[in-house]
Amino acid sequence: MKAxxxxxxxxxxxxxxxxxxxxxxxxxxxxxxxxxLPYALARTLDAIFTAYAAGxxxxxxGEVGRWLLISAALLGGMTVLDSCEEILTGTTNARTTAWLxxxxxxxxxxxxxxxxxxxxxGELLARLVGNTAQAGPAPAxxxxxxxxxxxxxxxxxxxxxxxxxxxxxxxxxxxxxxxxLRSFARASSDCVxxxxxxxxxxxxxxxxxxGGARTVAAARTEEKEAGRILEPLPELARQGRRMWRIQGRxxxxxxxxxxxxxxxxxxxxxxxxxxxxxxxxxxxxxxRYAALATGVGVLVGHLAGLVxxxxxxxxxxxxxxxxxxxxxxxxVLDGQGELKxxxxxxxxxxxxxxxxxxxxxxxxxxxxxxxxxxxxKSLLAAVAGRLTDPDAGTVLLDGVxxxxxxxxxxxxxxxxxxxxxxxLGGTLGGTIALGSDTSSRDDVVRAARAARADGFVRRxxxxxxxxxxxxxxxxxxxQRLGLxxxxxxxxRLLILDDAMSSLDMITEHEIADALLxxxxxxxxxxxxxxxTTAARADTVAWLDGGRIRALGPHAVLWRNPSYRAVFAGxxxxxDAGAGAGAAxxxxxxxx
Numbered sequence: 385m386k387a388x389x390x391x392x393x394x395x396x397x398x399x400x401x402x403x404x405x406x407x408x409x410x411x412x413x414x415x416x417x418x419x420x421l422p423y424a425l426a427r428t429l430d431a432i433f434t435a436y437a438a439g440x441x442x443x444x445x446g447e448v449g450r451w452l453l454i455s456a457a458l459l460g461g462m463t464v465l466d467s468c469e470e471i472l473t474g475t476t477n478a479r480t481t482a483w484l485x486x487x488x489x490x491x492x493x494x495x496x497x498x499x500x501x502x503x504x505x506g507e508l509l510a511r512l513v514g515n516t517a518q519a520g521p522a523p524a525x526x527x528x529x530x531x532x533x534x535x536x537x538x539x540x541x542x543x544x545x546x547x548x549x550x551x552x553x554x555x556x557x558x559x560x561x562x563x564x565l566r567s568f569a570r571a572s573s574d575c576v577x578x579x580x581x582x583x584x585x586x587x588x589x590x591x592x593x594x595g596g597a598r599t600v601a602a603a604r605t606e607e608k609e610a611g612r613i614l615e616p617l618p619e620l621a622r623q624g625r626r627m628w629r630i631q632g633r634x635x636x637x638x639x640x641x642x643x644x645x646x647x648x649x650x651x652x653x654x655x656x657x658x659x660x661x662x663x664x665x666x667x668x669x670x671x672r673y674a675a676l677a678t679g680v681g682v683l684v685g686h687l688a689g690l691v692x693x694x695x696x697x698x699x700x701x702x703x704x705x706x707x708x709x710x711x712x713x714x715x716v717l718d719g720q721g722e723l724k725x726x727x728x729x730x731x732x733x734x735x736x737x738x739x740x741x742x743x744x745x746x747x748x749x750x751x752x753x754x755x756x757x758x759x760x761k762s763l764l765a766a767v768a769g770r771l772t773d774p775d776a777g778t779v780l781l782d783g784v785x786x787x788x789x790x791x792x793x794x795x796x797x798x799x800x801x802x803x804x805x806x807x808l809g810g811t812l813g814g815t816i817a818l819g820s821d822t823s824s825r826d827d828v829v830r831a832a833r834a835a836r837a838d839g840f841v842r843r844x845x846x847x848x849x850x851x852x853x854x855x856x857x858x859x860x861x862x863q864r865l866g867l868x869x870x871x872x873x874x875x876r877l878l879i880l881d882d883a884m885s886s887l888d889m890i891t892e893h894e895i896a897d898a899l900l901x902x903x904x905x906x907x908x909x910x911x912x913x914x915x916t917t918a919a920r921a922d923t924v925a926w927l928d929g930g931r932i933r934a935l936g937p938h939a940v941l942w943r944n945p946s947y948r949a950v951f952a953g954x955x956x957x958x959d960a961g962a963g964a965g966a967a968x969x970x971x972x973x974x975x
Contacts, residue, residue: 388698388701388705389519389694389695389696389697389698389699389700389701389702390694390697390701391701392484392519392697392700392701392704393519393522393523393693393694393697396480396483396484396519396520396522396523397522397523397526399480399483399523400476400479400480400483400523400524403472403475403476403479403523403524404476404523404524404526404527405527406472407469407472407473407476407524407527407528407531408527408528408530408531409531410465410468410469410472410531411469411527411528411531411532411534412531412534413461413465414462414465414466414469415531415532415534415535415538416534416538417458417461417462417465418462418535418676419535419538419539419542419673419676420458421455421458421459421462421672422542422668422669422671422672422673423542423669424451424454424455424458425451425455425665425668425669425672426663426665426666426668426669427447427451427454427665428448428451428452428455428665429664429665429668430663430664430665430666431446431447431448431451432448433663433664433665434447435447435448469528472524473521473524473528476523476524477520477521477524478520480520480521480522480523480524481516481517481519481520481521482520484516484519484520484700485512485513485516487704488511488512488516488700488703488704489512491703491704491706491708492508492512492703494708494709495706495707495708495709496708496709496766496771496772497766497771497772498706498707498772499703499706501732502706503703504588504591504592505588505591505592505595506584506587506588506589506590506591506592507584507585507587507588508703509587509591510583510584510587510588511584511699511700511703514580514583514584514587514696515580515584515696515697515699515700516696516700518580518692518693518695518696519693519696519697519700520693521689521693522689522690522693522694522697525686525689525690525693526690528686529686529687529690532686535676535679536676536677536678536679538676539673539674539676539677540554540555540677542669542673543649543670543673543674543677546653546662546666546669546670546673547653547656547661547662549652549656550649550652550653550656550670550673550674553645553648553649553652554645554649554674554677554678556648557641557644557645557648560641561641561642561645561678572627572630572631572688572691573691573694573695575623575626575627575630576627576691576692576695577695577698577699578623579620579623579624579627580695580696580699581699582616582619582620582623583620584699585616586613586614586616586617586620589612589613589615589616590613593609593612593613631688641678642678642679645674645677645678646671646674646675646678649670649674649677650667650670650671650674653666653667653670653671654667709770709773709787710787711787711789711790711791711794712785712787712788712789712790713788713790714784714788714789714790714793715789715790715792715793716793717781717782717784717789717793717797717876718782718783719747719781719782719783719876720747720748720782720876720906720907721747721748721781721782721797721876721877721906721907722744722745722746722747722780722781722782722783722907723743723744723745723768723779723780723781723877723907723909724743724744724745724779724780724781724783725741725742725743725744725764725767725768725777725778725779725780726742726777726778726779726780727740727741727742727776727777727778728740728741728742728743728764728767728774728776728777728778728779729741729774729775729776729777729930730760730763730767730772730774730775731775732763736930737760737763737930738760738763738764738767738774738930738931739929739930739931740776740777740931741764741777741930741931741932742932743925743932743935745907745909745923746907747782747876747906747907748906748907749907749908749922749923750907750908750909750910750920750921750922750923751908751909751910751921751922751923751924751925752910752911752912752917752918752920752921752923752924752925752938753765753909753910753911753912753924753925753927754912754913754918754924754925754926754927754947754950754951755926755927755928755950756928756950759927759928759929759930760927760930761881761882761911761927762881762882762911764911764927765800765879765881765909765911766881767779768877768879768909769786769798769800769877769879770786770787770794770798771800773787781797781798781876781877782876795819796875797875797876797877798875798876798877798878798879799870799873799875799877799878799879800870800873800878800879800880800881801863801866801867801869801870801878801879801880801881801883802866802881802882802883803863803881803882803883804862804863805862805863805865805866805869805883807852807855807857807862807865808852809852810851810852811846811848811849811850811851811852812841812844812847812848812849812850812852812855812865813825813828813847813848813849814852815852815865815869816828816831816832816837816848816865816868816869816872817869817872818869819869819873820872820873823872825848827872828848828868828872829848831868831869831871831872832848832864832865832868834867834868834871834895835864835865835867835868835871835895836864836891836895837861837864837865837867837868840857840861840864841865860888860891863883863884864891864895866883867880867883867884867895870883876906876907877906877907877908877909878907878908878909879908879909879910880908880909880910880911881911882911882912882913883910883911884914884917889916892914892916892917893916908921912924913951914951915938915942915951918938918951919938919939921938922937923935923936923937924936924937924938924941926941926947926950934947
């Protein structure tokens with residue numbers, strides 16, 4: 385589902401509608417009390433002058449005492465209302481920020497590789513954490529801004545009730561205040577957006593450096609890498625100074641303009657007092673109403689918050705603009721796992737990676753996909769199991785287009801193992817069982833044995849209950865856990881995307897044998913970089929230029945020098961051809 389930044393902030397406001405309504409009511413009530421207080425003080429002062437002139441100062445039980453009590457009650461009420469407003473604002477901001485983070489995280493996970501390919505990890509993290517925190521206060525700020533208008537508007541009305549000339553004097557200068565606020569909002573939007581963009585860039589560079597910390601240490605390039613990370617810092621500082629200059633100009637304009645208006649109003653009020661058209665108490669009220677009517681500082685603060693929130697919302701909307709795949713209603717499939725790809729085309733960074741590709745993997749067979757680096761093998765594997773959707777074409781499993789399957793059916797029937805599997809699930813046993821709701825401990829152990837992971841897992845003090853973060857694992861051991869997870873998953877189709885690249889030759893041979901003989905999946909698609917892996921498959925699809933260059937048994941394709949060149953870097957040389965023939969003669973993968 386696509387969403388612009390403004391639409392996202394609107395949805396966040398609807399999510400917090402009840403709290404925002406309560407916050408607006410509290411702010412309006414506080415503003416009402418602030419508007420009533422000058423009137424009460426004016427009545428108190430006038431009552432004192434009247435009592436003094438009459439020579440009667442029984443303020444405790446008379447009118448003076450009554451208005452003093454009303455003033456004190458209004459002050460107490462304002463204190464309570466402001467405290468409740470602060471608490472409600474904080475909790476509303478926290479809840480809205482959490483909602484934004486959850487929505488964004490769910491979308492990123494649902495959209496899959498397209499989102500992570502478009503946004504670097506650090507940039508994505510900055511948006512998930514920093515920008516959600518900046519956008520989260522938007523609903524509460526918007527509610528507070530609307531309610532904050534009550535005080536200036538009410539003060540204008542009060543000035544008009546005291547005497548029309550007071551309101552006329554203020555309204556004469558009001559257009560200048562409106563232009564000041566409009567100019568501030570327009571000028572600050574761009575620099576805030578640039579500031580947040582640069583923050584995301586620095587976060588992305590930092591995440592890259594942390595991920596490559598060993599490489600940086602080995603190359604002794606710590607200072608150079610620090611310079612690369614902080615390279616955008618001067619521009620960040622420039623945008624920050626620009627932002628403060630804009631806000632400073634707005635505040636300075638308000639400081640200059642507001643007192644001039646107040647002085648003009650007070651001069652007018654003083655003249656009205658001399659003409660006995662206003663009382664001394666009403667003059668006191670005029671001073672307070674003039675301050676409330678020209679309270680631009682409060683509005684500038686709220687506008688600055690909304691500008692930051694809107695800029696952050698636009699960055700969040702960019703993430704949500706990556707469409708998440710939809711799902712159909714087909715829950716049950718008839719067949720044994722036949723996979724068909726018809727007219728598959730996919731582009732990345734504006735270039736075609738897969739071009740009108742057609743491929744069929746018969747049920748119960750193993751297909752190895754080979755090709756030089758950049759040929760599109762991993763993208764083909766992602767498309768085959770619908771980790772991403774192609775730009776054109778259809779993928780069918782047992783005759784059913786993958787988009788027609790429910791989410792549960794899609795993930796139940798298709799399992800994956802990757803080159804660098806993530807150890808999720810808390811414990812090693814949990815990471816093997818991840819994604820399988822019906823797997824027992826016996827299923828987990830059986831899959832670990834097939835992936836040759838049971839031995840090193842049992843050597844750990846807590847065995848399968850060892851926390852993933854506490855397990856000292858090599859790259860090959862992590863890959864074996866990923867394979868065990870794929871074996872546990874079951875389903876009709878198992879896709880291995882270079883999932884055995886970190887294994888030694890003996891372990892790879894043992895796992896390949898288990899893959900062909902002991903996995904519950906009936907059909908297998910294996911992205912292969914080693915000739916021995918391709919030799920064990922029933923069929924090899926040679927990917928070149930986004931299309932299938934050749935399709936057939938490894939032993940047949942091996943006669944082509946260009947095909948052999950695909951494996952030139954795996955160190956297996958000419959022995960791989962003999963291995964292919966031996967595998968076929970032993971019945972381990974013949975066509």
